[in-house]
Amino acid sequence: MTAHSSTLPAATMTEAILESISEGVFTVDNQWRITSFNRAAEQITGVTRAEALQQRCYEVFKSSMCEGNCPLRATLTNNQPIINRAGYFINAAGERVAVSVSTAVLKDAEGRVIGGAETFRDLSEVETLRSALNNPAQAGRMLSHSPAMQPVINLVPDVAASNSTVLIQGETGTGKELLAKTIHELSPRAGAPFVAVNCGALPDNLLESELFGYKKGAFTGATQDKPGRFALAGNGTLFLDEIGEVSPALQVRLLRVLQEQTFEPLGSTKSEQCHARIIAATHRDLTELVAAGSFRQDLFYRIHVVDLTMPPLRERSEDIDLLVNQFIHHFNQQQGRSITGIHSQALAVLRAYRWPGNIRELENVIERAFVLCREGDIELRHLPAGLNQPLSGSPAASSGSGTITDSRRSAERQRIVESLERHQYNRKATADELGIHKTTLYRKMKALAIDPQR
Known part of the structure; x- marks a missing residue:
């Protein structure tokens, strides 16, 4: 038998790729008229390709960046691409859609500038998550970011x-x-x-x-x-x-x-x-x-x-930052102090710890830190030495080193596993929640020994 292979023309191959990706893509000519508009762009904007083609881009998008801050105009002026600029536009239903925009110059075979290309990613789910994190669920004095609560x-x-x-x-x-x-x-x-x-x-x-x-x-x-x-x-x-x-x-x-x-x-x-x-x-x-x-x-x-x-604190680790800030505020008022916050290294250790004593133990740790920290931020040296231990079962735990790096790895591993479990190990949904690309998530899972088939 003889193996036969067929290759698509380059233009057809490019079109097939653009139609398959999840990011919206459109191109414009030098008069800002839309010359191509992929399927994801239709889905995100609610505007069909037939409606968009030959329209000026600002007539289709009605974006916050169109007046005076157009990334595509800046790219065509400076010949410099723009990566992941945040903004929003109004879709066909009149709804505000948060997006991340990247741009590039479009040239012909002879190197002449014939327009520009722009990709945009829908950040609505990320914005919803950020809003939820900034606005915790509340009942009276009880606040929580955690789904478990x-x-x-x-x-x-x-x-x-x-x-x-x-x-x-x-x-x-x-x-x-x-x-x-x-x-x-x-x-x-x-x-x-x-x-x-x-x-x-x-x-x-x-x-x-x-x-x-x-x-x-x-x-x-x-x-x-x-x-x-x-x-x-x-x-x-x-x-x-x-x-x-x-x-x-x-x-x-x-x-x-x-x-x-x-x-x-x-x-x-x-x-x-x-x-x-x-x-x-x-x-x-x-x-x-x-x-x-x-x-x-x-x-x-x-x-x-x-x-x-x-639920125990280990099942609502999303609340550790919130609880730490509450305790710092409480002890500042109680003791007449002005501790400004907590250093990121110290916070990483608190996130990685399993908290067998739950919220009461966390409160005691912050109160102890107030004894040792006179001003500024609570640092790693103000925390009990026993906290700086990696999670059991994690790659860091097997090394037995108990370093800050191990704790950070443990904290990152825990966050990823918890997010994966919330989304039934759907990597796309997990990556969106964590605000990273799916390939980045896969790379982190491999590095942190997280089983992708669980």
């Missing part, structure tokens, strides 16, 4: 408007009490007290008197009446933190309060009404405790009317 923030207004009992679950230090306070502050009960009690911090007998109060003479040392947290909460909110630590005996009393909306102070013979809304929280898996018999199933169902889960 979006379900929680979306539910907060509806939960706040109800009177239902709420169970907040999540690891220690994830901000469960802040979420409870936010629900209270956005609720009709906002003008009434928010009363918190840590059920895991007190032994059973003290916790019982803290919750229900006692009457004079109820026990030795009870020289006067003392109201408990249920009474102090009034018509407000009672936050029962670490409810998974409550003993089975005290669980029975809590169940009665939730069922009958009444409680009895120690030493009292009369019941008092409970008007407070109950929000409970735990870092433990209550379903496992119920299965083990150490937490009452009926109490679990009573507090599990509305369930909210706070």
